[in-house]
Amino acid sequence: MEKYGAVIAAGIAAGLINRWLLLRSDYRHYPTYPHGQLVHLALGFIAASLGAVAVPAIAKPDFVAVTFLVLAAQQFREVRNMERETLMKLEESKLISRGTDYIEGIARVFEARNYLVIMTALLTSGAAQLWGVKSAFIIGPVSIMLTLRLMSGSFIGDIAEVKQGQVHFEGSLLMVDDVVIMNVGLPQTRKKIIEEGLGVIIKPVDDNARLNLDAPGQRKAIIHDVVSILGSKVDINETELMPMARKQVDKGYLALFIVANEPDLEMLIEIVKRVPVLESTRGTTLQSYYGRKAAD
């Protein structure tokens, strides 16, 4: 036991630190509450233990133990269900919903992060076993850095150009540049929108990006992130100032309209740029032969 103590400890430590850093890397700070974080740190500890114990189990050799480890890893599938259910329940009482695509993305990330922790723990304890505990101090940080880099994904800022749009009215139609957002009836609401409304244009760089921005799920995610930081003036039963993202049907770019509590256009543009591109809505037309042909 003493022989493997340091190896297992190194693996668990690396895995737990990795999980902690992955929790903090989320700029929206989800999950926000201590209890939510504790749940994930506890699961991270279990995942790290699994990864750390695997190498000593093989070295011993105890193949039955390894088989059980593989079975235990299956448990992390439940993490995805757990996150999905929680977020879906919360969705019902939200003024501005996240959208199912975003929830699915978040749930998947939470599951995947546990596998990353297992991998980090496995690599670190493997290194400690093979080349001594000192090497764990190199392999551990390197694999943590690697997971942080690999799982960062792409952002709206990478696939689209975000710039200011002019909020104005054509008759009763609210427009941002040349994109129709909605029909607004009351003169006082129009006045409020002209005075306080913010508009941005999100221009996709290529056909993949255009398909991505087309997806309602992606648009909801953008709106949700913006509202969760800048706030909105929507209230229960007063939905006239609802933030919206609509498409210029001919040219394929998006216009986002919002009346925010904190009307800072520069920050709005920065927030939109930092919205993650959702896996489930990612456009892949340029990967196909016909898509490439149609694009030129």
Next chain:
Amino acid sequence: MNTALSEYVLAIITCETDKVKGGGCPVFLASDQEEMEKTSLLLARILGGIVHDLENGIYLVCKH
């Protein structure tokens, strides 16, 4: 599950009596533009809808 009415015209407010015929929803008559705006604002707040303007003297309150 949300079972409330949505995408539905809840009320029509107008002072152009000859432009609106009876239908599935109540029609509120107003004597001038000011009253029309006030009635539609109140109705929108009460019903939880949004006021839309048909640009021919007819306002409607719609639930989305």
